[in-house]
Amino acid sequence: EADIYQTPRYLVIGTGKKITLECSQTMGHDKMYWYQQDPGMELHLIHYSYGVNSTEKGDLSSESTVSRIRTEHFPLTLESARPSHTSQYLCASSEDGQGIGSYNSPLHFGNGTRLTVT
Amino acid sequence: SQQGEEDPQALSIQEGENATMNCSYKTSINNLQWYRQNSGRGLVHLILIRSNEREKHSGRLRVTLDTSKKSSSLLITASRAADTASYFCATDNGGNEKLTFGTGTRLTIIP
Numbered sequence: 001e002a003d004i005y006q007t008p009r010y011l012v013i014g015t016g017k018k019i020t021l022e023c024s025q026t027m028g029h030d031k032m033y034w035y036q037q038d039p040g041m042e043l044h045l046i047h048y049s050y051g052v053n054s055t056e057k058g059d060l061s062s063e064s065t066v067s068r069i070r071t072e073h074f075p076l077t078l079e080s081a082r083p084s085h086t087s088q089y090l091c092a093s094s095e096d097g098q099g100i101g102s103y104n105s106p107l108h109f110g111n112g113t114r115l116t117v118t
Numbered sequence: 119s120q121q122g123e124e125d126p127q128a129l130s131i132q133e134g135e136n137a138t139m140n141c142s143y144k145t146s147i148n149n150l151q152w153y154r155q156n157s158g159r160g161l162v163h164l165i166l167i168r169s170n171e172r173e174k175h176s177g178r179l180r181v182t183l184d185t186s187k188k189s190s191s192l193l194i195t196a197s198r199a200a201d202t203a204s205y206f207c208a209t210d211n212g213g214n215e216k217l218t219f220g221t222g223t224r225l226t227i228i229p
Contacts, residue, residue, distance in 0.1 A: 042222065092160075112158075114158075
């Protein structure tokens with residue numbers, strides 16, 4: 001299994017709270033990603049990063065933000081949680097592929113954070 | 119709409135039988151990857167097949183790719199209870215910034 005860690009594993013929080021989902025990897029990968037996945041559904045990319053100080057939005061609109069100050073760390077923040085944010089959030093990383101945007105390298109996933117906003 | 123769609127959505131077979139899952143996609147690709155997801159966990163990479171490859175093997179897994187039909191199949195031979203999971207295909211068309219995942223096939227192996 002890959003060395004990529006997400007905390008917390010489960011989070012139940014009230015509407016309006018600010019939350020940060022943590023993701024760390026020890027493989028030295030430059031590329032990191034956040035996916036959102038509802039139960040039994042496909043994954044949707046919400047944020048990605050090519051390396052330190054690089055962040056991009058994915059194809060699913062998200063009210064979350066991310067930062068990449070260190071190679072190994074890619075936290076995701078929701079400033080004001082809402083029930084519509086209830087979902088599973090998966091973090092992943094990969095080695096550089098052949099040029100920016102290439103996904104020739106497989107993704108290594110963490111075990112996810114299951115978020116419930118009440 | 120998603121790039122990859124798996125078929126069937128759910129599959130239940132007896133332990134020891136072979137399981138076949140299919141993935142269809144819409145646009146040309148650089149490579150196609152298969153992942154496994156156990157319940158409540160992250161995805162685990164199984165196999166990557168490039169657009170110029172037609173078949174690839176890894177242990178009990180066999181993946182085929184037919185770029186003319188824009189489809190791929192994943193065959194798991196001699197299934198085991200531990201193979202119970204959801205299986206996703208993901209495509210890389212090289213032109214955009216994301217790996218696009220399909221909707222998944224939920225495989226249940228009956229002991």
